[in-house]
Amino acid sequence: MRGSMLAQQIVNGLMLGAIYMLMAVAFTLAIGVLNFLNFSLPGLFMLGGMVAYGFIKFGWPTLFAFAAALAVAALVSLLVERFAYRPMQGGDPEVPLVSSLGFLVLLENLMLIYFGSDQQAFPALVPDLNLRLGGLVIGIAQLGSLALSVLLVLWLSWFLSSTSTGRCIRTVAENRDTAVLMGIDTGRLVPMLFIASALLAAVAGLLFAVNYQQVSPFMGEGVGFKGVAAMIVGGMGSIWGAVLGGLLIGLAEVLSISFIGADVVNITVYGLLLVILILRPQGLLGRPATREKL
Amino acid sequence: MALLDVSGISVSYGRVNALKDVSLQVKEGEIVTVLGANGAGKSTLLKAILGAVPLKSGGITFADRDVTRAQPHKRIAEGLVLVPEGRRILISLTVEENLKLGAHMRRDGTAIAGEMDAIYARFPNLAERRNMLASCLSGGEQQMLAIGRAMMAKPRLMMLDEPSLGLSPLFVQKLFELIVELNRDGLAVLLVEQNTGKALSVAHRATVLELGRVTMAGDPKTLADDPRLQAAYLGAGEATPA
Numbered sequence: 344m345r346g347s348m349l350a351q352q353i354v355n356g357l358m359l360g361a362i363y364m365l366m367a368v369a370f371t372l373a374i375g376v377l378n379f380l381n382f383s384l385p386g387l388f389m390l391g392g393m394v395a396y397g398f399i400k401f402g403w404p405t406l407f408a409f410a411a412a413l414a415v416a417a418l419v420s421l422l423v424e425r426f427a428y429r430p431m432q433g434g435d436p437e438v439p440l441v442s443s444l445g446f447l448v449l450l451e452n453l454m455l456i457y458f459g460s461d462q463q464a465f466p467a468l469v470p471d472l473n474l475r476l477g478g479l480v481i482g483i484a485q486l487g488s489l490a491l492s493v494l495l496v497l498w499l500s501w502f503l504s505s506t507s508t509g510r511c512i513r514t515v516a517e518n519r520d521t522a523v524l525m526g527i528d529t530g531r532l533v534p535m536l537f538i539a540s541a542l543l544a545a546v547a548g549l550l551f552a553v554n555y556q557q558v559s560p561f562m563g564e565g566v567g568f569k570g571v572a573a574m575i576v577g578g579m580g581s582i583w584g585a586v587l588g589g590l591l592i593g594l595a596e597v598l599s600i601s602f603i604g605a606d607v608v609n610i611t612v613y614g615l616l617l618v619i620l621i622l623r624p625q626g627l628l629g630r631p632a633t634r635e636k637l
Numbered sequence: 638m639a640l641l642d643v644s645g646i647s648v649s650y651g652r653v654n655a656l657k658d659v660s661l662q663v664k665e666g667e668i669v670t671v672l673g674a675n676g677a678g679k680s681t682l683l684k685a686i687l688g689a690v691p692l693k694s695g696g697i698t699f700a701d702r703d704v705t706r707a708q709p710h711k712r713i714a715e716g717l718v719l720v721p722e723g724r725r726i727l728i729s730l731t732v733e734e735n736l737k738l739g740a741h742m743r744r745d746g747t748a749i750a751g752e753m754d755a756i757y758a759r760f761p762n763l764a765e766r767r768n769m770l771a772s773c774l775s776g777g778e779q780q781m782l783a784i785g786r787a788m789m790a791k792p793r794l795m796m797l798d799e800p801s802l803g804l805s806p807l808f809v810q811k812l813f814e815l816i817v818e819l820n821r822d823g824l825a826v827l828l829v830e831q832n833t834g835k836a837l838s839v840a841h842r843a844t845v846l847e848l849g850r851v852t853m854a855g856d857p858k859t860l861a862d863d864p865r866l867q868a869a870y871l872g873a874g875e876a877t878p879a
């Protein structure tokens with residue numbers, strides 16, 4: 344009984360962890376390649392869920408609503424690039440951070456005006472089919488979401504390591520000036536990266552909405568915060584670190600809620616992160632100071 | 638018509654005028670060297686030709702095309718390629734990835750594979766280490782990699798910015814042999830050097846920059862014997878008799 348309960352919580356923890364993982368990977372792309380802590384990402388996560396919710400309520404077919412949500416997130420991310428990131432190049436790295444935070448607040452308040460501040464019930468989309476393995480109950484939505492998240496990250500990792508565009512992205516990550524001298528069109532590549540990280544965040548928001556069947560204008564904040572924490576604990580700039588960090592935080596959160604109690608969850612989760620960072624300041628998979636800065 | 642025609646370009650960084658009305662030509666099959674003391678504006682000249690720093694005035698044509706306003710990636714796709722100062726190898730990429738990076742704008746995949754094999758045949762040290770991170774190469778090997786990477790872009794004109802800097806005499810010798818060999822195979826070369834003796838010995842024509850201006854240009858044999866060249870390196874640039 345207890346064993347199957349633990350297994351069940353591990354599955355639930357991995358599901359939540361997969362969402363944190365996608366957020367952490369989105370942050371990692373932004374910081375690892377563009378050196379930009381993009382605080383609009385939690386807003387794009389929220390857009391993923393809220394815009395899909397809005398269009399479904401409006402009567403659109405589910406898949407169209409999802410596509411629209413992803414498209415809106417990508418477009419807004421291009422605006423962030425154009426108005427928060429690009430004008431601040433060559434200045435302090437903190438400036439775009441603050442202006443991207445401005446985008447987060449703006450997006451939240453736009454949604455607040457339109458939908459109100461309450462949690463909205465996101466409709467159950469996947470029939471309540473469950474897979475039973477021994478004593479384990481796994482929802483189809485849960486399984487599909489986990490598989491999708493893992494495939495997305497595997498694909499991204501393959502793309503970065505094995506394609507020509509992936510090499511160009513890693514070149515920009517190592518040294519932006521060298522990238523220009525190598526003829527890399529950063530004017531095209533940088534907006535592409537903003538779209539990629541926006542899609543990761545918005546997919547995470549969609550999966551959150553589908554799995555937990557609730558959305559709200561502020562749904563991005565908690566998840567975004569944990570996404571950043573996952574990135575740091577995994578080792579800044581490492582995609583596999585972000586994966587590890589995300590899954591770890593999801594597991595720690597779910598397990599401590601069910602075995603210790605919901606009121607102490609933040610203490611146990613962030614306590615764990617603190618311990619990891621004290622033992623390994625560079626994060627789980629981070630290498631100490633590898634970046635070339637001239 | 639010259640392959641590269643730089644006419645009267647000026648570049649400034651804020652209040653620093655790094656290039657003032659500089660003109661220069663490189664014809665098909667030529668090696669042209671640009672000499673000058675530290676801070677004379679040599680790197681700025683190469684970056685301006687590539688399009689990586691904006692011009693204040695002047696124009697550049699390459700292969701009969703006005704590229705004055707073209708972005709670097711457009712110029713590189715035309716075959717105007719730079720081997721940058723300090724080599725700028727990507728140390729988080731493997732040796733082979735660095736080479737492939739040089740060809741990133743090309744779409745002729747099969748030709749690229751063949752050229753990579755030719756580069757490995759030319760530089761067996763790189764072939765042996767193809768799957769290692771480029772950070773494990775020696776300085777000389779890194780320079781070979783930087784040149785190999787530039788060759789992967791299918792250059793018509795290769796610009797090299799102080800390639801001999803920091804290399805052992807043996808590697809300097811190899812490097813200049815390589816430059817002459819590539820040139821004999823038809824590559825035009827624009828060579829910036831501090832090693833004036835070596836550079837003048839391989840060049841067909843030479844240009845001397847002092848404080849952002851061209852002060853001498855012409856036949857390398859004549860320049861080699863000109864006392865004003867020594868003066869330029871001692872920074873006594875303004876004292877040039879007319």
Ligand SMILES: Nc1ncnc2c1ncn2[C@@H]1O[C@H](COP(=O)(O)OP(=O)(O)O)[C@@H](O)[C@H]1O
Nearest residue numbers: 650653655673674675676677678679680681682
């Ligand atoms: N990015 C830059 N910002 C401001 N000044 C620069 C920059 N790069 C070069 N300079 C200045 O421009 C002048 C020419 O530099 P450079 O082209 O690097 O000369 P060289 O390659 O001949 O040593 C120098 O005075 C240098 O200090």
Ligand SMILES: [Mg+2]
Nearest residue numbers: 679680681722
């Ligand atoms: Mg220089």
